[in-house]
Amino acid sequence: MTKTAVFGTGSWGTTFAMILAEAGNETVLWGRRPELVSAINSTGENPDYLPGITLPGSLRATDSAAEALDGADFVVLAVPSQTLRGNLDTWREHIPDGAVLVSLMKGIELGTTKRMSEVIREVAGVPEERVAVISGPNLAKEIAQRQPAATVVACTDEAVAKRLQDVCHLPPWFRPYTNLDVVGVELGGAVKNVIALAVGVAVGMGMGDNVAAMMITRGLAEISRLGAALGADPHTFSGLAGMGDLVATCTSPLSRNRTFGENLGRGMTLEEVIAATRQTAEGVKSCESVLELARKHDVEMPITEVVVGVVHDGMSPREAGMLLMSRSPKPERYGV
Ligand SMILES: NC(=O)c1ccc[n+]([C@@H]2O[C@H](COP(=O)([O-])OP(=O)(O)OC[C@H]3O[C@@H](n4cnc5c(N)ncnc54)[C@H](O)[C@@H]3O)[C@@H](O)[C@H]2O)c1
Ligand SMILES: O=P(O)(O)OC[C@H](O)CO
Numbered sequence: 099m100t101k102t103a104v105f106g107t108g109s110w111g112t113t114f115a116m117i118l119a120e121a122g123n124e125t126v127l128w129g130r131r132p133e134l135v136s137a138i139n140s141t142g143e144n145p146d147y148l149p150g151i152t153l154p155g156s157l158r159a160t161d162s163a164a165e166a167l168d169g170a171d172f173v174v175l176a177v178p179s180q181t182l183r184g185n186l187d188t189w190r191e192h193i194p195d196g197a198v199l200v201s202l203m204k205g206i207e208l209g210t211t212k213r214m215s216e217v218i219r220e221v222a223g224v225p226e227e228r229v230a231v232i233s234g235p236n237l238a239k240e241i242a243q244r245q246p247a248a249t250v251v252a253c254t255d256e257a258v259a260k261r262l263q264d265v266c267h268l269p270p271w272f273r274p275y276t277n278l279d280v281v282g283v284e285l286g287g288a289v290k291n292v293i294a295l296a297v298g299v300a301v302g303m304g305m306g307d308n309v310a311a312m313m314i315t316r317g318l319a320e321i322s323r324l325g326a327a328l329g330a331d332p333h334t335f336s337g338l339a340g341m342g343d344l345v346a347t348c349t350s351p352l353s354r355n356r357t358f359g360e361n362l363g364r365g366m367t368l369e370e371v372i373a374a375t376r377q378t379a380e381g382v383k384s385c386e387s388v389l390e391l392a393r394k395h396d397v398e399m400p401i402t403e404v405v406v407g408v409v410h411d412g413m414s415p416r417e418a419g420m421l422l423m424s425r426s427p428k429p430e431r432y433g434v
Contacts, residue, residue, distance in 0.1 A: 099124050100265055103170040105189070107134055107159065109147040109238035109377060110202055111176030114266075116242065118174070119154040121268045127159040128166040135159040147377070151242045167192040172200055172265060174232075178378045179205025179214055179288075186221040193222060198258055200230045204287035205380040206387035211394065213284040227255035230262050231280050233287035234338040235346030237353065241272065248273040250339040252283035275338060282334030285325050289402070290344040291381030292388055293317030295359035296401050297348040299408060299415050302363020313401060314348050320399045324388070327395040354379040362408060363415050382409055400425060 100123045104115040107129035119125040129135045138144050138159040142152055160166050167173065173193060177185050182203060193199070199222055201214040212220070215229045234249035241247050251266070251274045253259040259276040266274050277283055293313060300309045321344070322335045334340055347353045358379040361371040372382075385405045392399040404421055407413030 100171050101169050102126075102172045102174060102265065103128060103166040104174040104176060105163075105166070105185070106176030106202075107131075107138065107144060107147065108176060109242070110236070111174070112138075112144045112148055112153070113238040113242045114174060114176065114202055114232075115157055116151075116154055117266055117268050117272050119157040120271075121266060123172075123265055125157050126166045126170075127157060128163055129159055129161055132161045135161045148239075148242050163189045164192045167194065167197075170194055170197050172198050172262065174200045174202060175214070175218070176202040179203045179380055180208060180383055182214060182217050183207065183221055186218065190222045196228075198228050198230055198253075198262065199224060200232060200262065201284075202232050203380070204233060204284075204291055205384040206288050206391060208383055208387045211387050211391040213281070213288070215280055215284060226280070227253065227258055229253070229280075230258060231283050231287075232262075232266070232274070233283050233343065235342040237346060237350055239352050244271055246270055246273070248275065248338055248342075250275050250277050250283050250337065252277045252280045252339070254278055254280055277334060277337070277339070279331040279334045281328050282325050282330030282332075283339040285328065285330060286321060286335060286339040286343055288380070288384055289321045289324065289388055290317070290347050291355040291379070292385045292402050292405050293320070293344060294347040294353050294355040295362075295379075295381045295385065295405050295409065298353075298356035298359020298361075299363035299405075299418070300359075301356070302360035302365075303415050303419070310348060314344055317348070317401055318344055320397075320401055323397050324392055324395070324399065327397045328391075355381040358382060359405075368409065381405070385409060 102118045102123045102125045105128045115127045199218050203214045218229050230253040251259050251263045263274045297313045354377050389402050389406050404418035408418050
């Protein structure tokens with residue numbers, strides 16, 4: 099039997115562990131808080147992140163990384179992106195030789211501008227064919243309620259991507275597609291959070307669907323430009339990990355990033371929005387690293403620029419809208 103270890107008892111880590119366990123894999127969920135781990139094991143629910151959802155009976159939780167990693171074939175990482183480096187550093191001595199490390203995270207590291215797969219390779223000291231990424235339109239709450247969803251499993255080694263695809267394929271609930279373009283799949287997941295913040299701000303200001311469609315479409319142009327500069331396959335961005343995730347996140351009230359932006363657009367202060375946000379909205383931190391990455395590669399990302407302005411530099415949502423709308427007029431395919 100394939101053994102899988104999932105690190106992170108948040109909404110996506112727990113939901114993905116449910117999929118792995120129901121697909122017939124021996125699955126252990128690691129959490130850092132012993133009280134939540136005990137609650138999961140004693141009640142069969144995750145009261146903090148997925149209240150009311152019954153977890154598979156075979157799924158067990160632990161707060162011991164060594165125990166979770168013992169004999170693991172796949173090590174799935176679902177902690178907030180900015181904490182990955184420190185966490186993985188403490189776990190790496192227990193990672194079995196030959197295990198495949200899988201990122202579910204959608205962020206870019208502050209300071210280094212590295213994608214999560216790059217951080218994993220660096221900290222765990224594993225080659226790229228042992229690192230995979232899973233990303234797509236995957237709002238955890240819907241999937242936890244057993245609504246159908248599709249995703250993308252990316253690895254530069256096709257055989258590894260196919261093995262992981264088999265491990266998490268669970269008809270009629272979860273349908274993974276493979277892709278060899280790790281760079282494109284990761285960028286799609288990280289940058290869509292920044293665009294969802296922008297859409298949220300517009301929605302919070304009372305703007306309608308034309309504005310949302312404009313932001314989504316021009317946001318896709320930004321993601322594609324950055325992807326082209328970093329060597330991604332352009333086709334990835336019209337797939338599930340590109341347009342698919344962008345549409346789901348920018349249009350769903352379940353998205354933490356969109357909701358964060360919506361609260362800012364309604365006039366709440368940054369401190370009030372942070373206090374009201376219990377879960378990880380990756381774009382809040384990653385907007386800065388995405389912008390830094392874009393500048394390093396001389397890529398123009400105007401929506402990302404104003405998101406950084408509004409979230410971190412005190413720019414008002416109205417000023418941000420004015421800046422975007424008064425840019426010099428261009429042909430639609432300019433720079434794409
Ligand atoms: N929730 C979704 O719908 C969804 C879907 C796809 C991808 N993702 C991505 O998955 C990743 C995890 O998101 P999530 O939704 O599960 O987050 P979450 O906010 O629901 O949970 C985060 C988890 O990480 C833990 N955590 C927080 N700080 C930590 C630290 N310093 N060290 C170790 N653990 C820590 C929390 O206790 C919690 O268990 C993010 O990168 C997110 O973008 C989320
Ligand atoms: O809730 P968000 O904004 O982190 O988005 C969740 C997922 O990434 C959607 O695919």
